[in-house]
Amino acid sequence: MSEATAVAASPAAPGPAAPAVQKSKLLFETSEWNFDTLKRTFDAIEDVALNELGLDCYPNQIELISSEQMLDAYSSIGMPVFYSHWSFGKRFARDEVMYRKGYVGLAYEIVINSDPCIAYLMEENTMTMQALVIAHAAFGHNHFFKNNYLFKEWTDAEGILDYLNFAKTYVAKCEEKHGVAAVERVLDAAHALMDQGVNRYGRRARPSLADERKRSEARRKHKEETYNDLWRTLPRGAGALNSPAAAKKVDQAHDRLGLPEENLLYFIEKFSPKLRDWERELVRIVRNIAQYFYPQKMTKMMNEGCATYVHYRIMNRLYDQGRIGEGSMLEFLASHANVVFQPEFDDRRYSGINPYALGFAMMQDIERIATEPTDEDRQYLPQIAGCGDAMGALKQAWAEFRDDSFVAQYLSPHLMRKLRLFRLGDRPDEPHYRVDAIHDERGYDRVRRALARTYDPGVRDPNIQVSDVDLMGSRKLLLTHHLNNDVPLAESDARAVLAYIADLWGYDAELKGVSADDSVKYTYEASPRS
Amino acid sequence: MGMNIVDRRLNPKGKSHTNRQRFIRLARETIKEAVVRSIKDRALGDVDSKEVVNIPRARIHEPRFHHSSQGGIRDHVLPGNKEYVQGDTLPKPQGGEGGGGGREGSPDGEGEDSFQFTLSRDEYLNILFEELELPDLAKTFLKDATAFKSARAGFSTSGSPNNLNLVRTMRNSLARRISLARPKPRELEEIEAQLEAAKSAGDRDLVAQLELRRDQVIRRAKRIAYIDPVDLRYNRFERVPKPNAQAVMFCLMDVSGSMSEYMKDLAKRFFLLLHLFLTRKYEHVDVVFIRHTSEAKEVDEETFFRSRETGGTVVSTALEEMKRIVAERYSPDEWNIYAAQASDGDNYPSDSEPSMRLLRDDILPQTQYFAYIEVLDEREMGMFRSEMNVSTLWRDYKVVAGEFPNLAMKRVFSKADIFPVFHQLFSKTRAVA
Missing domain, CATH: 1.10.10 (Arc Repressor Mutant, subunit A)
Structure with missing residues (x-):
């Protein structure tokens, strides 16, 4: 969210004839907040959210923090507890400079997917902004966290804070025992692989984070007594290399490795021949945290759309009830307009599609289709068009989709025309961009598909897998980047990350870029350092 | 919920x-x-x-696998179409930037070049100044802590009147007066008023009774003083030893014709570092600039670095001048004295003896640290790298340095040498040794 526009909320300008009763209905009358108005406003918002919109939320915990604490929270990815790492110091330093120089404002709020759901409110906010933020975060995001299938499947709202506490303590203990540098060596490398440290598809049964903690201890004990069976295939003598028995063993080992594997952190944690147990546990901590944040990445646009839609509905409802004054409502509308502002592609301010803008527009569009559908809508979205239950339709969408599938399913021709969306093709061999499709009958499908693809993790994030390990010889780790549409990796970063992989693996690592026709576009190699 | x-x-x-x-x-x-x-x-x-x-x-970059901003087939979906229809073409911007919506190259701005x-x-x-420490500095701070400063340390029952703590004193006085039931002035006034009334009314019994009361009250008020010595409280101060917080730095430089601008520039950098270092260690640092040829003179900073003189070189004149100024203005009891001397090493052979004597007898015993740097032209580097081939001054100072550990000497050839030399001169290990 962008910086607050400070519109002083005027007391609801009662005319001389205004009855005292009406004035007392206002939840707050000045822009200064206090704990009374906060509580009263929260209750009013909760009433609308639960009883009128029928949202289903975790219990709320509202925490008031200062701007410095907000900067703190920023630097540790918004979490209240986190282990220590220099990168958070770097982020803090950067954010602080930006903030002090006035380049960026701070978010009005940060909300944490936990049970209870924790929302941070900044003390600098006016009372109107606090109301907006409560509606947005404590009910909008909260409902989304609790009901979206990705969050249900992949995150453990109940256990996350305990797990982060465990992680913080564990990392601190490791630092004490093995030194900060040794811990950083592992964390730096694991952080570089966070994007490749998630399971995109629900393949394995997932233990709860509370179990994770217990298992961590048990695992340590077990590991001390056993040996990584995988490496038994290594031949004792050179002559054994070519024997059929050895080949069979290699096959079996490959099966056990579960190749190909897209979760690089998982693979390294499980099979790295060099990692010590505490290092393995550090990798696991980073992986669990990456997995916890993964749904937020997958649903950024929807989640913000949901929260923005919810705050818009609630604030308007409170205004209709006479519980928010005119001045306050104007302040809210100005701020809301900032949040959902979408510059056009040729505007200097354009920097991609604003998730708040598209999300909010799609939610409003679904409401429109459910209540006032056109024939076109009936054709395109027969299942909800004219059903009359806008909240029902929205809640279903919020529960069952993520950004890419949501766009593919719900982006209506009406909205494409309204946003005047068009698709621009960029072919490396052509000197021009080509307008492939626009918001017309011939183009709807292609524009929608292309927009959905920009949210598709399979397209957006590089598809990198562990493809093989040289079990018979060098133990070299072989990775493959399957190029999508021949888009290569950024080379210097790729080499740097590969070096980290080699560090964690303990032996050489190689990354091949392979395009759809199986031709190898590039090969990078790295050896472990130190 | x-x-x-x-x-x-x-x-x-x-x-x-x-x-x-x-x-x-x-x-x-x-x-x-x-x-x-x-x-x-x-x-x-x-x-x-x-x-x-x-x-x-x-070192502080956090790399991630991400797509390059160039190459491959890309589709962008953009908002705000005005006039385009399917099949239109747009020129690509120079430099092959990935189109209006092409931000794939740098997810969340991680592509920064520098931070x-x-x-x-x-x-x-x-x-x-990490790892740098002036030699014997700790010793100076602890052992030679001749200065004291006062620090508040609660209250005492004795002291000088100007340290009287009024609030405390009055509080004690009030408490004592209440507990001993000292009559208030108002009480006396009332009795006097009643007495007047009784007198004018001619009630003699009452007058006698009131007069008795009045005398009692006056006596009691006199016995119980308004402020008693036991009430008095004074702010108490303790003298705490204060590390000598002031230093004077003598910059001595040969400005004779043989010193080139380049060499003076080297010297200046060394002085600058020393000054920076001293201001870090001491609250107050004075700097005295003494330049010399065949005679020495105290000058201001500007003159010190800028002007150029002709003439021979007599080092002892500068040392003599320093000795005079110390005696005049910087008593070693109150000041930490540092000196840095820069020279190309030339000196009249006949001046060796007086220079060494001044150092031994006057300068070094009073000085915390005396750094001598010999600045040399880069061209002379090869020639002077060896210890064999040394200047007059270097040879003399070397002898004295053997007797006084607080004399340090180094040669500087280029700008890049300044910091390492400074580091060596003031390194902790040296201080320990």
């Missing part, structure tokens, strides 16, 4: 302090390089004020 409002605003600040310190430690090598470079390249006056360090991305980091002045100077 429950709700809970928690006020966290008063929670301890600086939660990210650890992270910041770790970041600084990580970037320190880079920052140090930047600092050394700044001493080499920057205008001299800027060194102390520089706070913003650009840290190149190398601008603001060090506080203290953080900056700490790094600059």
Whole structure:
């Protein structure tokens, strides 16, 4: 969210004839907040959210923090507890400079997917902004966290804070025992692989984070007594290399490795021949945290759309009830307009599609289709068009989709025309961009598909897998980047990350870029350092 | 459904302090390089004020696998079409940027080239002088702590009137007066008034009774003093030993014709570092500039570095001048005396004896530290690298240095040498040895 526009909320300008009763209905009358108005406003918002919109939320915990604490929270990815790492110091330093120089404002709020759901409110906010933020975060995001299938499947709202506490303590203990540098060596490398440290598809049964903690201890004990069976295939003598028995063993080992594997952190944690147990546990901590944040990445646009839609509905409802004054409502509308502002592609301010803008527009569009559908809508979205239950339709969408599938399913021709969306093709061999499709009958499908693809993790994030390990010889780790549409990796970063992989693996690592026709576009190699 | 409002605003600040310190430690090598470079390249006056360090991305970069911003087939979906229809073409911008919506190259802005980091002045100077310590500094601070300063230390029952603590005293007085039931002035006034009334009414019994009461009250008031010595409280001060917080730095330089501008510039950088270092250690630092040819003179900074003289070189004149100024203005009891001498090593052979004597008898016993640097032209480097081929002054000083550990000497050939030499001269290990 962008910086607050400070519109002083005027007391609801009662005319001389205004009855005292009406004035007392206002939840707050000045822009200064206090704990009374906060509580009263929260209750009013909760009433609308639960009883009128029928949202289903975790219990709320509202925490008031200062701007410095907000900067703190920023630097540790918004979490209240986190282990220590220099990168958070770097982020803090950067954010602080930006903030002090006035380049960026701070978010009005940060909300944490936990049970209870924790929302941070900044003390600098006016009372109107606090109301907006409560509606947005404590009910909008909260409902989304609790009901979206990705969050249900992949995150453990109940256990996350305990797990982060465990992680913080564990990392601190490791630092004490093995030194900060040794811990950083592992964390730096694991952080570089966070994007490749998630399971995109629900393949394995997932233990709860509370179990994770217990298992961590048990695992340590077990590991001390056993040996990584995988490496038994290594031949004792050179002559054994070519024997059929050895080949069979290699096959079996490959099966056990579960190749190909897209979760690089998982693979390294499980099979790295060099990692010590505490290092393995550090990798696991980073992986669990990456997995916890993964749904937020997958649903950024929807989640913000949901929260923005919810705050818009609630604030308007409170205004209709006479519980928010005119001045306050104007302040809210100005701020809301900032949040959902979408510059056009040729505007200097354009920097991609604003998730708040598209999300909010799609939610409003679904409401429109459910209540006032056109024939076109009936054709395109027969299942909800004219059903009359806008909240029902929205809640279903919020529960069952993520950004890419949501766009593919719900982006209506009406909205494409309204946003005047068009698709621009960029072919490396052509000197021009080509307008492939626009918001017309011939183009709807292609524009929608292309927009959905920009949210598709399979397209957006590089598809990198562990493809093989040289079990018979060098133990070299072989990775493959399957190029999508021949888009290569950024080379210097790729080499740097590969070096980290080699560090964690303990032996050489190689990354091949392979395009759809199986031709190898590039090969990078790295050896472990130190 | 429950709700809970928690006020966290008063929670301890600086939660990210650890992270910041770790970041600084990580970037320190880079920052140090930047600092050394700044001493080499920057205008001299800027060194102390520089706070913003650009840290190149190398060590603090957090790489991720991400798509390159170039190459491959890409589709962009953009809002705000005005006139385009399917099949239209748009020219690609120069440099092959990935189109209007092409931000794939740098997800969440991680593609930064360098990181601008603001060090506080203290953080900056700490790094600059890391591991540096003036020899015997700790000793000076502890043992030679001849200065004292007063520090508040509660209250006492005795003291000088100007230290009287009125609030405490009056509080005691009030408590005592209440507990001993000292009559208030109003009480006396009332009795007097009643007495007047009784007198005018002619009630003699009442007058006698009231007169008795009045005398009692007056006596009691007299016995119980308004302020008694036991009430008195004085602010108490303790004399705490204060490390000698002032230093004087003597800059001695040969400005004779044989010193080239280049050599003076080298010397100047060394003086500058020493000054910076001293201001860091002491609250107050005086600087005395003495330049000499065949005679010495105290001058201001501008003249010291700028003007050029002709004439021979008699080092003892500068030492003599320093001795005079110390005697006049900088008593060694009150001042920590440092000296830095820069010279190309030339001296009249006949001056050896007086110079060495001045150093031995007067200068070095009074000085915390005397640094002699011999600045040499880069062209002379090869010639003077060996200990065999030394200047007159170097040979003389070497003898004295054997007797006085607080005389240190180094040769400087180029700007790049300044910092390492400074480092060597003032390194901790040297102080320990």
